[in-house]
Amino acid sequence: MMLNIEGALKQDRLLRALTGLNRKAFDALLPTFTTMYLDTQQAKPRQRGLGGGRKARLLTAQDKLFFILFYFKCYPTFDVAGLLFDMHRSQAHEWMHRLQPILEAALGQKMALPERHLESIEAFLSRFPGVQRVMIDGTERPIARPQEREQQQQNYSGKKKRHTRKHLEEQLMKPNGS
Template sequence: MLNIEGALKQDRLLRALTGLNRKAFDALLPSFSSIYFETQQTKPRQRALGGGRKARLLTTQDKLFFILFYFKCYPTFDVAGLLFDMHRSQAHEWMHRLQPLLEAVLGHYMALPERHLESIEAFLSRFPGVQRVMIDGTERPIARPEDPEQQKQNYSGKKKRHTRKHLAAVDETKRILILSKAREGKLHDKRFHDEDDIAGSIPDEIPIEVDSGFQGIQKRCF
């Protein structure tokens, strides 16, 4: 299993695995833990002590690391299961359980915090050292929805499978600055951006790089 405690002690490695340094990870953890425990329901125990599968993600710290790692590296569930010493079905289950919790926390901390940080000073205070921002869409595969309309909305012609999509703004080190909420895989990057306006959260003085999928916002992006 991945040595989570070891990764947390090395900022460079932690950023490579989760997109966050230790300070940002520790700042996110209390809110993530609070939301996680709020979603838990007390149920009568169905098994005797010691029964069932052995837990691998024992703490909320482990759970936060797992879901951040998943979205940073996008491993297959077979690979995630191998790295975290669990069956692929458990990796799939944990991803779907933890994703909405992470999105809820990022909604407070990272996902479009203000429509526009009015000054370059305010932006650099929030995101120190950033000189250039790159905006792009990223998709993650999901199980084929049972509902026909959901199948249609979440089918990505680009990936040739059913997906959910995020838009992310990252700096030169691939640190995630802004992360949108998940949307249907069919949604085009440009339309997604028009509705969320990630570029509008970045001061005009900061150069923004986009690919051809964002044609139309190049007036202020390079």
């Protein structure tokens, strides 16, 4: 049993549900991904002769691109990904780690990668000019159990089942950046 990739590629709604891309975007990314994949394959020497080893389940670059996009869209366990793509979970793990940098390079070349790290508030405001208020959510950090009962109740986290301090930061911003 293997996921019908060709069938998924023919149905735009299904393709978007499985990979996050429509057919036009998928087809636009495919040549860049293929080039990047072939470049990485040529950089490594073959470990086996031609025709040796197990027959690949992801035969074409299209199959490989579909697999890695599916993985990042749905985040299945390797057991589930292996079942859907008719391979062992260790092979699904290997394919994910092999294809991830290739996908990132292809998306970077297409200028489609999200910016994940902004250096300053000014950079944030230039990227998102209409923002007026930002809430930065933090984490609950454990603290020593307070001696006073009122402080104990105030700092007890039912979620963490211990005494914590909630580190939340809120910053107000005006549209002009000041």
